[in-house]
Amino acid sequence: MVDARRAAVRSWLEANPQPTQADLGRAGYLTPHWPEPWGLGADAEHQLIIDDELAGVETRFPHSAIGLGWAGPTLLAGGSPEQRDRWLPGILDGSEMWCQLFSEPEAGSDLASLRLDAEPDGDDWVISGQKIWSTWANESDWGILLARTSRGATKYDGISYFCLDMSSPGIEIRKIIEMTGGNHFNETFFNEVRVPGDCLIGQEGDGWRLAKVTLGAERLSLSEGGVLWGMGPTAEECLAHLQTGTLHNSAWTDPVERQRFSSVANDSEIIRLLSLRMLEMAVSGDTAHAQAFASIRKCLADVFGQDVLSLVKDRRGAEGMLGTQDEQTEHTDVWHWGYLFSRALTIGGGTSEVQRNIIGERLLGLPREPS
Ligand SMILES: Cc1cc2nc3c(=O)[nH]c(=O)nc-3n(C[C@H](O)[C@H](O)[C@H](O)COP(=O)(O)OP(=O)(O)OC[C@H]3O[C@@H](n4cnc5c(N)ncnc54)[C@H](O)[C@@H]3O)c2cc1C
Structure with a gap:
């Protein structure tokens, strides 16, 4: 039955x-x-x-990854019932697109050093400063935003978490054109942007705790689907592509290339098994271990994405050098676009070095790095 x-x-x-x-x-x-x-x-x-x-x-696996994967879990962890009723339906049905406004020019890996200022004014907050690398900010209806609402004893104090209406007056978004030729992320400037008090998530000063919820959910979310953080070809498609058509015709006679290919095949299987283990931990509620495992998986999978796309590029020989990209034709040659985009994998969502710090401290129990 x-x-x-x-x-x-x-x-x-x-x-x-x-x-x-x-x-x-x-x-x-x-x-x-x-x-x-x-x-x-x-x-x-x-x-x-x-x-x-x-x-x-x-x-x-819908396109609105930041709403579903980042904002939604944070609203469930720290939002009021009214805030959940306001934002979760639009996240779930995909009618409202979200972006993440965390990184600043001087606060990436060291996110807690952020300086974007939020001053209270009546029932509102008034926000001034800059964010950077804001993926899809130019297409989004809402953003999750970290701002400094006070100066505390440590840099982790005084950070608050907001949902921001991206159509608010005073927001200026400047596109950043990437080496793929496409525009994925942006610089976002805030000139006395008013944010209503009911857009503060949790308590004032509770932002660092909630940011950790978002970042933990982000690393788990970056694992589904294609090898480029869920985008682009899957591992199976990459391996199949390497074994078919023109890539195969010249035969795998070069011993170095044969080794590269078998490493890619090995790593693909290791990452698949690790993903299943991480999924098992996540679904059985062992969130702390799942998140630490997500860092191991991210370190391996990001380098895997780079390796497999580099191998495809090399196998294409002279033809591989001809791929062209511009904003309009982004994704037309997925292998060329993927090769260029794969450089970002070991930086975004927390760099590989930062993931290794997390593995050392949370899984191996090594001493914390000096702050
Ligand atoms: C494709 C892409 C999309 C992104 N989208 C978003 C987004 O939507 N919203 C958002 O807010 N941000 C986004 N980011 C930004 C991303 O979170 C940052 O790039 C990342 O956190 C690294 O920060 P940074 O670029 O300032 O580098 P830095 O922090 O300046 O790091 C520079 C170098 O120093 C190393 N380093 C720094 N600290 C340590 C340490 N403690 N130990 C060892 N090494 C260290 C880093 O590993 C790196 O190699 C995106 C980035 C990329 C690539």
Whole structure:
């Protein structure tokens, strides 16, 4: 007899053969681990069943990653019931796009050094300063924002967490054109931007605790799908591509290239197994270990993404040098775009060096690095 939970997903899929993000969100299948009414409060086994049954549904991994993967978990951890009611429906149905406004020119790895200023004024906060590397800020309706609302004894004190309406007067967004030719992230300037008091998440000064919720969720989220943080080709597609067509014709006679290929194949399997282990920890509620494992996985997977795309590039020989990119044609040659974008993997979402610090301190119990 088919498990009742499995049967429920199958009959829902029969009624919704091509579900949109909104359909999945309404049914609780986009984030089954979230509590009701936003998800299904699903335990580990239930989530795996749902994942299994929805394996062929493309909209399972929607574009609005920052809303679903970063903002949503933070609102669940620190938002008031009114704030959840305000923002979670638009995150789940994909009608509102989100960006993350954390990094500043002098505060990346050392995020707690951030200086963006938020001054109280009546019921509002008034924000002035700059953020950088704000992915999709130019397309977003809302942003999760860290600002300094007071100076405390340590740099971790006095940081507060806001949801910011990106259409607020005083926000200026300047595109950064990347070496892919595309525009993925931006500089964001704030000139006395007014933020209503009810957009403060948690208490004033609670921002560092909530930022850690966001960053933990971010590292877990960066693991699904393609080898470029979920974007681009999957590991299987990369390996298949290396074994077919023109890439294969010249045969793998060069011993160095053969070794590179087998390393890529090995690493792919190690990362797959590590991902399953991390998923098991996450769905069984062992969040602390899942997050530390996410750092191990990120270190390996980011270098893997770079290695496999470099190998494809090298195998293409002279043709590989001809790939062109511009803003309009981004993604037209996924291998060329992917090769260029893969350089960012070991920087964004916390650099590889910072991940290693996390592994050393949280998993291996090494002394904390001096602050
Ligand atoms: C594609 C992409 C998208 C991004 N999207 C966003 C976004 O949407 N929102 C956002 O807020 N930010 C975003 N970022 C920014 C990202 O979080 C930062 O780039 C990252 O945290 C590193 O900060 P930094 O660039 O200031 O480098 P720095 O912190 O200045 O680091 C410079 C170098 O020093 C090393 N280093 C620094 N501290 C240590 C240490 N303690 N121990 C050992 N080595 C160290 C780093 O590893 C690095 O090699 C994005 C970045 C990329 C690449």
